[in-house]
Amino acid sequence: MIAWVHERAAASGASEVLVATDDERIARAAAAHGARVEMTGTHHESGTDRIAEVAERLGWPDEHIVVNVQGDEPLVPPELIAQVAGLLARHPDAAIATLTTPVRSPEELTDPGTAKVVADRTGRALYFSRAPIPWSRDGDRPDAPRRHIGLYAYRVRDLKRISAEPPCALELAERLEQLRALWLGMQIVVEDAVVPPARGVDTVADLDEIRAAVARLSAARPGA
Numbered sequence: 001m002i003a004w005v006h007e008r009a010a011a012s013g014a015s016e017v018l019v020a021t022d023d024e025r026i027a028r029a030a031a032a033h034g035a036r037v038e039m040t041g042t043h044h045e046s047g048t049d050r051i052a053e054v055a056e057r058l059g060w061p062d063e064h065i066v067v068n069v070q071g072d073e074p075l076v077p078p079e080l081i082a083q084v085a086g087l088l089a090r091h092p093d094a095a096i097a098t099l100t101t102p103v104r105s106p107e108e109l110t111d112p113g114t115a116k117v118v119a120d121r122t123g124r125a126l127y128f129s130r131a132p133i134p135w136s137r138d139g140d141r142p143d144a145p146r147r148h149i150g151l152y153a154y155r156v157r158d159l160k161r162i163s164a165e166p167p168c169a170l171e172l173a174e175r176l177e178q179l180r181a182l183w184l185g186m187q188i189v190v191e192d193a194v195v196p197p198a199r200g201v202d203t204v205a206d207l208d209e210i211r212a213a214v215a216r217l218s219a220a221r222p223g224a
Helices: 003-009 026-034 047-058 080-089 106-110 156-164 169-176 178-183 204-220
Strands: 019-020 036-037 065-069 096-104 115-117 127-130 148-155 188-192
Touching: 003 065, 003 080, 003 169, 019 026, 019 047, 026 036, 036 047, 047 065, 047 148, 047 156, 065 080, 065 156, 080 096, 080 148, 080 188, 096 115, 096 156, 096 178, 127 178, 148 156, 148 188, 156 178, 169 178, 178 188
Parallel strands: 019 036, 096 188
Antiparallel strands: 065 148, 096 148, 115 127, 115 148
16 A cells, blocks of 8 residues: 555655655565655654654755655545645645545535535635534535545645644544644645545555555556
């Protein structure tokens, strides 16, 4: 799985791609694929904190943009990685950029495993939640709810600032790391994904579907 994530990230046009992990098994699998690996501490509360450690160690300039692609997204479209980096580049006052897509069903809206987001008219995130938001008191929904895609772009300076603060109560309650940035008063800009996001791996059933999809893609490659 991590090999596919690395391959998708490399196809996005990023100038540098590496795997940050505290797990030797992941490190061995990534290295066997030819990926650069950075081992991190085991104490991190989130991927944001893990990447901040790497950014500090490697001395990345404060203005550089870093994209966090989670390791359970083996079919993430490279176009979305490029899109979220470009979105942050166009908003110099924002600390984070991320992507959304319409909620597809009532079940998805009420599923706590799916993060939802509401934004203002300029595309700045107001709140993220595992609960259904916005909640229509009268039952009508003139605006389609948006599902959050867990793909983040940060400027290094803001990544360090977020990581320097402990998790806030909202983040701990919702288990959503981006709420720490909102709690600190930082701007998060959101935009609809330019292509449909792929399924991530959260359950054994998800893993079975991803394995089948990867097998189909591998068979379709030239020379396969």
